[in-house]
Amino acid sequence: MRNKKIAGAIGVLALTLCCFSCKEFLTVEPVDRLTGNNFYRSIDDVESNVANMYSMFFDKINEGWIMGGIGEARSGEIIASPGANGYSARRVVEVLGENDLLYAMDPSAPWEWYHYERVTNWTRYYQVIQTANILVNKLEEGIPGVSDVDKQRYIAEATFMRCFAYWWMVRLYGDVVYYTTPYNAESLPREGMVSVLNKCIADLKPHKDNMPWAHADPALKGARASRGSIIALLMHMNMWNAGFDRNNREGYFREVASLGTELIQSNTYRLYPLTEEGWSTVMKGRSDESLFEFYRSINYQDNNAALSPFGDHFLRWPYKFPRFNNQISHCYYIDTYMARLYPSAVADKRADFWFEDMLSNSGQFIAVKFAFNVYASGNEDRNPDNTFLIFRYPDAILLHAEALAELARDNEAIASLNMIRERAEATPYGGGGGQELKDFIFWERCRELFGEGHRYFDLVRTQRIMNPTFARNPLNSDQYNRRAWTWPIDPSARNNNPRMVLNEYWLTR
Structure with a gap:
């Protein structure tokens, strides 16, 4: 059938x-x-x-x-x-x-x-x-x-x-x-x-x-391309090609390392504290953490499809309205994956701050990461008032760390990696270099960029999509080469x- x-x-x-x-x-x-x-x-x-x-x-x-x-x-x-x-x-x-x-x-x-x-x-x-x-x-x-x-x-x-x-x-x-x-x-x-x-x-x-690094009009921050947007896109294009043009991958990594250093040293962008005020600012959009986004706000009567925001599937009342048909979240992430992202023995504020009932394996799961801009609503089916994030400063920092690790510049890679972990109030990385560090950076991207549309593409470009350690439903090499992705x-x-x-x-x- x-x-x-x-x-x-x-x-x-x-x-x-x-x-x-x-x-x-x-x-x-x-x-x-x-x-x-x-x-x-x-x-x-x-x-x-x-x-x-x-x-x-x-x-x-x-x-x-x-x-x-x-x-x-x-x-x-x-x-x-x-x-x-x-x-x-x-x-x-x-x-x-x-x-x-x-x-x-x-x-x-x-x-x-x-x-x-x-x-x-x-x-x-x-x-x-x-x-x-x-x-x-x-x-x-x-x-x-x-x-x-x-x-x-x-x-x-x-x-x-x-x-x-x-x-x-x-x-x-x-x-x-x-x-x-x-x-x-x-x-x-x-x-x-x-x-x-x-x-x-x-x-x-x-x-x-x-x-310009920053627009004179603050209303354009993140919502219109800037030098930071261009650098982020150049970093992503180089990293994608590094995954498929493997004979030339070192040159791509060098370029990403250089671009990332330029971005960080510009001092134009910053990481907001993981507080309700700080994170709601990031998710609302036009923040100093946004490199590029599609800014959308209910205050401008933007016509977002009810289904389109990522968080729509992982929020329930009182973070999503109306109450009568949002008693549980539409979907959840399986507990084994979430426990892999945020091990209970390792300090990480994101685990508690961004989630409720993270290991529930049920509709009690909530991705609170996307729930900080809830506004009063009656019976209308509406999601929190968030922007559509595409490139965020931590994304670029972690690409920088990844490229440095691939170039065996481990100390520099760990320094960039720990910029993200420090903001998350997470245990600093204290492991070794080489593959251990590369894998940790991959998982850090999964943690930090949860729900922002990067995970599957990171699996593909790094070829981890063929490894069951990293993907629950991996492709085999024939499927990968025939571009089942x-x-x-x-x-x-x-x-x-x-x-x-x-x-x-x-x-x-």
Whole structure:
């Protein structure tokens, strides 16, 4: 029966998702008022265009429980809570954990309203890329009222968003179609992901110093790209390539170590204390800990989908409303994983401060990490008023530590690692160097970045996804090499593009 459902899902995917296709492949139709030749007449037009790029990208991660589905659930530690509101639908988290993406997208399954088939459609990302390409082109031609300093800053910001979209797609799909021309109509093949990211690194790095460390307007902090955002993205792209371009990994690690040192020594960013006031500020957004985020606030009547915040699945009343159908959390993390993250014998304030009933193996589990900005609400289904964090300062510090450890610069790696543990009031790392240190840094990223969408991608890029010590449902080497860690690609990507191929693993399994 289930095989028939999966076969049906493939057919429906091929038939129904084509409605998302464009008139020409990669000739993406952008929002008319933001891309026409008559639009770029002032700096206000540029600002509107930049704001639209961020908004278009957020549209994709607001389509459902995306942050949880792509970056957290696929490693298998999340279980639906029996008796929770919508229990049958919530069990999709377990299907994701088994890497059964075709079943997760099955429209006949009880979780069809999660719409994971939308993850396979990359059109919106290419709209962001094309909008960035056109903006760069228009800025280079010259726009009235835009000074040379502002021109370079806007080009840097548009280049950041272009490279950010490519990096995001690489992690989802592997090889992608790469182009930077403003109006592309040529049929292009997919390009190897390492090559794409190397081109992005070469594209973005020269613009780094054209961006300010901090914006003059504090309302833009974290919510708009800065030099810190660019450094964080460059670090992530280098670390991804280090995992797949292993003959050149030392060069990538050296680059990450240098970028991390530059970021730390800038003294622009800081770690907030783990107090209610400190952590609520981080989660609210626009803090000194944010390198990049999609700032969303109920005070601005932002239209967040009820399902989209990560914390939605791990909060219950009184942290999530309404009370009558949120008596227990929708899902929980299994106790063996949580005990591995926060051993009872090791001091770590995060274990108590960020969680309630952490080892309950039931809907009593609460990720209080995402519950510090609760506001009064009646019977409306609302989550706490948090931002969507993408790059946070501790993420970059731990990438710095990881790269240093890989370069056998153990003392420096431990110093960066202990910056994070000190803020967590955790026992400082006192172990040895080498693999012991590298593994500890990996687990520290799991601890510190819990629920922020990094875990699964860290497993993939470090190849720990094949090791049951680190992943509950590991891939075997054949699955890994055939890229079972990717998502399927919407068949509409082949429309009018004879050079396009889909992800082979999801066509032949």
